[in-house]
Amino acid sequence: MILELAVNATTTTTTASGAAGVPQDVVVNLLIFLMATFLGTELIRHVSRLLHTPLMALTNAISSVSMVAALIVMSETTNSTLLILATVGVALACTNIVSGFILVERIVRLFKPKAKAKPAESQAK
């Protein structure tokens, strides 16, 4: 009930000020933000310490989903300055995504269990 009221209130202010044209479901978004933060914190706590480096490459790549935002601006705008800003944004985010995911794969492959890492040992003994 309170949630509903709050959402309605924010939507009304948005339309009243006549700005942006983006519906602002602020409370819902805040809820999503908090849930994702809690979930993220819990998930990261359980990530193996061995993998903190590839984890950073991975989360960097994931947060470059901002490419989506840049794509939306690119397709909606008619202003050439904005188009340039958004195009640069797409290129930067896409670079991050591509290099991030390749790097995760590359680093994770380096970690080998005992059996695979040293086939020579059994012969030596």
Added chain:
Amino acid sequence: MIDQNYILLLYVVAIVMFILSLRFMSEVKSARWGGRSAALGMAIAVAATLLAYQSNNIGLLIAAILVGFVVGTPIALRVPTTALPQRTAMSQAFGSLAVALVGAAEYYDYQPHVNPFTMAVLSAEMILGFLTFMGSCIAFAKLQELIPGKPFVYPGKNFISLGILGVAGVIGAYLVAVPSASYALPIMAALALVFGFLLVMGIGGADMPTVIAILNSYTGMSAAALGFVLDNKILIVAGSLDGSSGFVLALIMSQAMNRSFTNVLFGGVGAKVVKGAPGAAKGPARPVQSFTVEDVATILGNASSVVIVPGYGMAVAQAQHVVKEATDIMQEHGIDVKYGIHPVAGRMPGHMNVLLAEANVPYEQLWEMEKINPIFPETDVVIVVGANDVTNPAARTNPNSPLYGMPIMNVDKAKTVIFIKRSMSPGFSGADNELFYLPNTWMVFGDAKKVLSDLVGALKKG
């Protein structure tokens, strides 16, 4: 145009893939699926967006994506593992600049009428984005040694840099009140850039693991803020996942250095506490016991358990492969070899593990500090390669040491400690390492790589 709800549904699928990917990272065995599932999620998210918003600028769009592939692929394939911290800093610079630029584009799109909430989030998002961009550039330059790694300290440092941030915040607030004042935006951006510059300039090389993690968190938070502005759920979720990830890593790093919570949040404000005054601890020269490689080979001949403690110096000397070679020979002689990894060893979280994994050390041999510390009293020989402050027993015993309270590797409890080091110079903290003067410590002076390859030779002969 396709129904928005289908697009949202595809976004939900992508979000699930992102969450699963973090879950897969909890174990080495499943880690490969981590990258892959997130990549699939990303492909779905981008495809859904392209379907929903059919662009009039297809040519430009394809060009931008091509640039991403052409630039991104060689970076990822060529970067050596020793340079991973730099590449992480660079990618954070790219990510935060992208977010800041899109934020600026959104502002120019909306103005002169922007509702107060949107403008407040936009201001915060741009300040965070631009400061993270500049901070990451400086971190990159320091890690790449384009500029000195030493902290740039001057009187009133924190006052000035926080003052600049404060002014940027005031301008941001002014924009909320007067959204049409578009001339204020570049000034705000410039101040955020200056703050980012000063912030990271004031932080030293050994604090980089924490700084990188904090910048990672900022990148994520600015992406989440952009999600609020655009009412884009996937951006909010992905941004907060990244934000919380960086935050947790920064927390782990700071706890491993005994730094406070606020100290983490404000990234190195008060970093001087740990820096200490170099030379302050210097008294009259105390005797150390210097040994040769042959002595070390002899004692290893009688040892049955060895723990190797690597640090950033191992990465600098590119000694990880010869460390592994020495390990192999010791194991052939029936010695049990483990590696003890301090959380802040290296220049980014988990850096040492990657270097050793690349040198073919099986990951079961890599032990965390909490697990290896109880084992030291039963260990015959500890070999310290390129680590210093994280082995200093003064952190436990001397309340006047700048390191006091920091959790360390208790190598001094082992029967014998072999410390490979180029000279007697102190570690990054400026504190003299008490370990050097203990009766069970053997100093071996020389370049880590050279000493270890000599050791390999000596062990082969013996």
